[in-house]
Amino acid sequence: MRITKVRTHRYSPAEIEKLDIALELFSNAINSVEFQRNIEQHEPFDTVENYSNAEIYNIIMSGDEADTNGGIDHEADLHLTLDLRTSTDAIGYTKQERIFTFQNFFEQLEPTKLAGHYAHEYCHTLGFADPSNLDELERNVPYEVGRIIEEIAISNQRTFIVDEAELTDSEKTLKRVRKTARRSSIVPTAAADTTVIKTSKPATGKRKKAAAKKAVVKKKTATKKKPATKKKTTKHKPARS
Amino acid sequence: MLTLPKLTLITFLFCSFQLQAQEQAINHASAVSITEPASRYINLKKQPPREIQIPATFSIQIDQDFLFRFPLTKNEDRNYTQGTAFIVSHPGLRKTWMFLPFKKIEDLTGWEPYGSSIALGGTAFTPRIIDSSAPIVGDRPFAFLLYVSTSSTLKNQKKTKKGKLIEVYNSFTINYGIFGTNIGYRFQSFAHKNIVKGRPTDPKGWNNQISKGGAPALLFDYNRFQPLLSAPKTKGTIDDRSVFDLGWNLGASVGYYDRAYTGLYARLGHLRNRNQARWNGGFSSLASGSYEMAAPEKKKTRFKDVFEGFLYGRVNGTLMFRNAMLVGQGFKHSDYTLKPEWTNVGLYEFEWGFVLAFEYFKKGKTGPKTWAFQGRSIYRSPEFNSKLFPERWHYFGSVGLMFPL
Numbered sequence: 001m002r003i004t005k006v007r008t009h010r011y012s013p014a015e016i017e018k019l020d021i022a023l024e025l026f027s028n029a030i031n032s033v034e035f036q037r038n039i040e041q042h043e044p045f046d047t048v049e050n051y052s053n054a055e056i057y058n059i060i061m062s063g064d065e066a067d068t069n070g071g072i073d074h075e076a077d078l079h080l081t082l083d084l085r086t087s088t089d090a091i092g093y094t095k096q097e098r099i100f101t102f103q104n105f106f107e108q109l110e111p112t113k114l115a116g117h118y119a120h121e122y123c124h125t126l127g128f129a130d131p132s133n134l135d136e137l138e139r140n141v142p143y144e145v146g147r148i149i150e151e152i153a154i155s156n157q158r159t160f161i162v163d164e165a166e167l168t169d170s171e172k173t174l175k176r177v178r179k180t181a182r183r184s185s186i187v188p189t190a191a192a193d194t195t196v197i198k199t200s201k202p203a204t205g206k207r208k209k210a211a212a213k214k215a216v217v218k219k220k221t222a223t224k225k226k227p228a229t230k231k232k233t234t235k236h237k238p239a240r241s
Numbered sequence: 242m243l244t245l246p247k248l249t250l251i252t253f254l255f256c257s258f259q260l261q262a263q264e265q266a267i268n269h270a271s272a273v274s275i276t277e278p279a280s281r282y283i284n285l286k287k288q289p290p291r292e293i294q295i296p297a298t299f300s301i302q303i304d305q306d307f308l309f310r311f312p313l314t315k316n317e318d319r320n321y322t323q324g325t326a327f328i329v330s331h332p333g334l335r336k337t338w339m340f341l342p343f344k345k346i347e348d349l350t351g352w353e354p355y356g357s358s359i360a361l362g363g364t365a366f367t368p369r370i371i372d373s374s375a376p377i378v379g380d381r382p383f384a385f386l387l388y389v390s391t392s393s394t395l396k397n398q399k400k401t402k403k404g405k406l407i408e409v410y411n412s413f414t415i416n417y418g419i420f421g422t423n424i425g426y427r428f429q430s431f432a433h434k435n436i437v438k439g440r441p442t443d444p445k446g447w448n449n450q451i452s453k454g455g456a457p458a459l460l461f462d463y464n465r466f467q468p469l470l471s472a473p474k475t476k477g478t479i480d481d482r483s484v485f486d487l488g489w490n491l492g493a494s495v496g497y498y499d500r501a502y503t504g505l506y507a508r509l510g511h512l513r514n515r516n517q518a519r520w521n522g523g524f525s526s527l528a529s530g531s532y533e534m535a536a537p538e539k540k541k542t543r544f545k546d547v548f549e550g551f552l553y554g555r556v557n558g559t560l561m562f563r564n565a566m567l568v569g570q571g572f573k574h575s576d577y578t579l580k581p582e583w584t585n586v587g588l589y590e591f592e593w594g595f596v597l598a599f600e601y602f603k604k605g606k607t608g609p610k611t612w613a614f615q616g617r618s619i620y621r622s623p624e625f626n627s628k629l630f631p632e633r634w635h636y637f638g639s640v641g642l643m644f645p646l
Contacts, residue, residue: 009351009353010351010398047290047292048290048291048292049290051290059290066290066291066293067333067336081353083398084398084399084400084406085398085406094293095332095353095354096332096354098353098354100353124293126290127290127291127292127293128290128292128293129292129293141290
């Protein structure tokens with residue numbers, strides 16, 4: 001799934017740098033084999049339509065947000081707004097297609113945690129709701145997707161280490177490419193404080209799908225021998241809308 | 242003659258066509274979007290998830306001089322005699338073609354959508370004597386407006402250099418109406434026969450109403466509301482409660498009312514701060530249109546603390562440059578109108594009332610549902626002075642009932 005349609009509002013340039021990292025972590029995590037495996041091997045989710053885990057994965061990757069007219073485009077339409085009020089517990093919330101993040105939390109949290117927050121809120125834009133009982137988070141789609149994305153992002157964040165001495169040559173190259181791409185893709189729009197970010201290169205749906213399929217096949221064979229990733233049981237207090 | 246209503250109509254139509262053309266061009270250019278049913282692409286036989294509960298509401302509002310009770314002696318069947326509106330508030334409205342102008346504003350400014358509503362309403366104005374075939378010269382003319390009102394409220398936040406948070410709610414309203422139908426006569430005749438007995442059942446004066454036979458009417462309105470303070474002082478968080486708050490608004494409209502206005506709005510009671518703009522929303526009378534704001538944000542503690550109840554007061558000042566319901570529409574002949582020099586430019590209103598509201602969540606769903614009841618009394622300064630009658634204030638009451646959809 002691509003994350004190329006990102007619109008931001010009220011984020012300062014410095015905040016966009018952080019946001020950009022969070023979104024890239026989100027993008028990498030959601031397109032990973034680990035994410036697919038974690039969703040498919042998860043205990044059945046509690047949904048109104050009683051979706052199977054494979055169906056939930058497909059819905060997440062479809063990019064069919066409830067409040068945009070794009071239909072299934074395998075593209076996450078993210079309309080991100082910074083809420084300048086102070087929040088004591090919720091990191092953010094979703095209102096129709098807009099994802100709001102409280103500024104105090106945006107400043108405090110690591111990009112990995114923010115990646116999980118955006119994944120959680122993105123599930124709301126797809127139509128999944130929070131549980132009515134906050135003690136039942138383990139089978140709730142937005143909470144679990146947020147947790148899984150955060151965990152994968154934590155394991156992937158190595159290339160975001162500032163000290164390049166700790167990186168391998170390929171990681172250094174990857175970091176340079178990403179930095180260049182990030183700088184060249186921030187396009188200001190007509191509104192003074194509204195910005196459009198393109199976090200990954202545009203690709204046609206077919207090409208991307210084929211590439212993703214190839215990668216899945218390769219990685220599946222490679223990871224077959226590995227034991228399944230241990231599921232963390234520690235509960236964090238993730239974003240909720 | 243290019244009158245103001247004509248000019249506004251032409252401008253609006255021109256802008257609408259431009260918007261539609263742009264929209265079509267955008268749709269045509271984007272080849273990425275695939276709008277096939279979900280089941281075809283991902284082999285999903287079930288419907289896409291729609292677990293988010295939409296905070297939509299339906300409201301009925303009735304303005305009636307008969308409803309005015311404080312003091313009862315001021316209850317008179319004249320001036321603004323009746324207004325009724327049926328209002329649907331739904332976040333999805335902003336994506337419909339009727340809300341294209343508001344969507345364009347939203348896209349241009351980046352302000353966040355706070356509420357959208359559509360209303361069908363009618364308002365009637367009469368002089369004191371309603372059964373005379375001849376116009377009552379010096380008193381106001383008969384006028385009936387039937388309209389569809391579309392409205393969208395957009396919220397903006399910013400911080401001052403000192404770090405103080407400022408929230409502004411910008412409401413845009415367009416009313417598409419018609420003057421001069423026979424509804425006013427029919428309704429008043431029916432009401433005096435069946436509901437409020439003792440008044441003339443054959444109000445012949447409607448034959449002299451403004452733009453008799455029918456003429457289009459438009460109104461474009463902008464209203465800016467800003468919360469000023471709340472007590473006890475809150476932290477600016479999403480779930481703040483207080484017992485008193487104060488806000489002010491500033492607005493203007495062109496069309497059948499050419500005016501600028503401002504007001505102060507205070508609440509006292511068991512308040513939810515984030516709803517301050519929501520309950521302030523709306524005009525003092527339905528003649529300006531009507532709007533509601535669906536409950537915008539969810540609260541921290543679910544299934545608890547659902548009640549909001551308060552008394553409120555509002556004072557409005559208006560500079561009314563032209564009121565088509567008094568002086569007629571420039572492009573359509575009316576048998577009787579007031580002379581423009583008889584109308585008062587400076588007007589003011591006092592309003593007080595109460596709101597009782599309940600917000601709740603359905604099990605397994607997010608997004609609050611709202612029940613609400615509102616009652617109010619409005620005191621309006623004289624709108625005209627023909628010197629043939631003594632100047633008089635106008636008093637009317639209003640009730641509103643809101644249901645969740």
